[in-house]
Amino acid sequence: MAEDLKINTGNKEDQYKSLIPQIKALLAGEPDEIANLANIAAALKEQFKFFWVGFYLVKGDQLVLGPFQGPVACTRIGFNKGVCGTSWAQKETLIVPNVEEFPGHIACSSISKSEIVIPLMKSGEVVAVLDVDSDQLNTFDDIDEKYLKEIVDGVIVLSC
Numbered sequence: 001m002a003e004d005l006k007i008n009t010g011n012k013e014d015q016y017k018s019l020i021p022q023i024k025a026l027l028a029g030e031p032d033e034i035a036n037l038a039n040i041a042a043a044l045k046e047q048f049k050f051f052w053v054g055f056y057l058v059k060g061d062q063l064v065l066g067p068f069q070g071p072v073a074c075t076r077i078g079f080n081k082g083v084c085g086t087s088w089a090q091k092e093t094l095i096v097p098n099v100e101e102f103p104g105h106i107a108c109s110s111i112s113k114s115e116i117v118i119p120l121m122k123s124g125e126v127v128a129v130l131d132v133d134s135d136q137l138n139t140f141d142d143i144d145e146k147y148l149k150e151i152v153d154g155v156i157v158l159s160c
């Protein structure tokens with residue numbers, strides 16, 4: 001597949017439905033997980049113009065910054081710290097309509113207003129998280145959760 005995307009301008013669900021097959025085509029036959037995570041982040045950023053999209057990889061007792069698109073970010077996040085560390089600890093998706101109201105939020109950027117974090121699981125353990133930030137309040141909902149999970153469920157990330 002050519003490394004460009006057909007950007008859909010329909011509603012959010014239509015955009016995801018158009019993007020998912022394109023992401024699957026990008027990942028098809030590519031065994032390198034870092035390359036695949038990088039392409040997922042780039043595709044999501046390009047389609048939705050999110051403020052920040054990226055992955056944190058579990059390394060020991062920390063999440064370490066992986067492939068991302070957006071401004072510079074926090075490099076390490078502790079277990080059960082901030083939205084990402086809490087998602088890791090709870091092994092569940094977190095949708096935060098207003099990051100200022102999340103106890104212990106780690107402000108990598110004061111521009112970020114809302115966030116969704118999806119854990120990537122392997123053998124019942126979190127091995128990474130997908131973190132998506134918006135510069136608008138209340139950006140993320142169950143539609144984002146459904147389709148972002150679908151995107152990352154197909155990605156196997158090596159335990160670090």
